[in-house]
Amino acid sequence: xxxxxxxxxxxxxxxxxxxxxxxxxxxxxxxxLILVGxxxxxxxxxxxSTSHLRFRHFHSLTDACLFLKEKDCDIxxxxxxxxxxxxxxxxxxxxTAFLLGNEGTGLSAKECEICDFFVYIPxxxxxxxxxxxxxxxxxxxxxxxxxxxxSERIRxxxxxxxxxxxxxxxxxxxxxxxxxxxxxxxxxxxxxxSNGFFEDGKNGVSSSNLLDxxxxxx
Numbered sequence: 001x002x003x004x005x006x007x008x009x010x011x012x013x014x015x016x017x018x019x020x021x022x023x024x025x026x027x028x029x030x031x032x033l034i035l036v037g038x039x040x041x042x043x044x045x046x047x048x049s050t051s052h053l054r055f056r057h058f059h060s061l062t063d064a065c066l067f068l069k070e071k072d073c074d075i076x077x078x079x080x081x082x083x084x085x086x087x088x089x090x091x092x093x094x095x096t097a098f099l100l101g102n103e104g105t106g107l108s109a110k111e112c113e114i115c116d117f118f119v120y121i122p123x124x125x126x127x128x129x130x131x132x133x134x135x136x137x138x139x140x141x142x143x144x145x146x147x148x149x150x151s152e153r154i155r156x157x158x159x160x161x162x163x164x165x166x167x168x169x170x171x172x173x174x175x176x177x178x179x180x181x182x183x184x185x186x187x188x189x190x191x192x193x194s195n196g197f198f199e200d201g202k203n204g205v206s207s208s209n210l211l212d213x214x215x216x217x218x
Contacts, residue, residue: 003148005029005141006073006097008064010036010111020134022053027160028141029150032056034097036064065114068097075099077115078140079107084118087140090147091117098140100133 007025009018018035025033032054058064068075073095077084085091099115101107107115121131121139131139153160 004031004095005144006032008034008097008099017134021137024138026053028145034064073097074116075114077107077118079118080120081118084120087119087121087143092147
């Protein structure tokens, strides 16, 4: 079975970080970016890379964990814990999903519960206590790609060659789902809103209203 990597996005506070995460995910061969909670996101910083990345959505961490276990996938928390291993040691055994913490508070207790192991990124300067979540993701994903032996992308001049965009394009400000899943989300939106990773939109309008405009009730 081919080695794969996933990124699990949950409880990230800054909306534009998702777009930048998508850019790093495509650069380092991530199979899917998994959104947990609310599924709309800001593609700012992606530089069009969201067109080359598969998205999947789950309403809860439990659902996401079950999916990943069905894929025989380890879940790696990127966090400084007592038993965390340096990313430079490449402590991987098989396909792995990386769960990164909130920019300010790190991984929650609930998030840590679903992790099989933890890695941290060594720092050598004393000017900051931690890295930006997208920077941390890039470092971790690169190390995993080296360990997994992913094939390096061909280069053209001083840049890597970008693949052709898929023929069918959809708006990547949201993660597409079936009608049943959309209906389910509408029913649980109020209950799960407090666990979402996005802020309200401008002028007090919630970004979740995007769901209603894209998927009107029949």
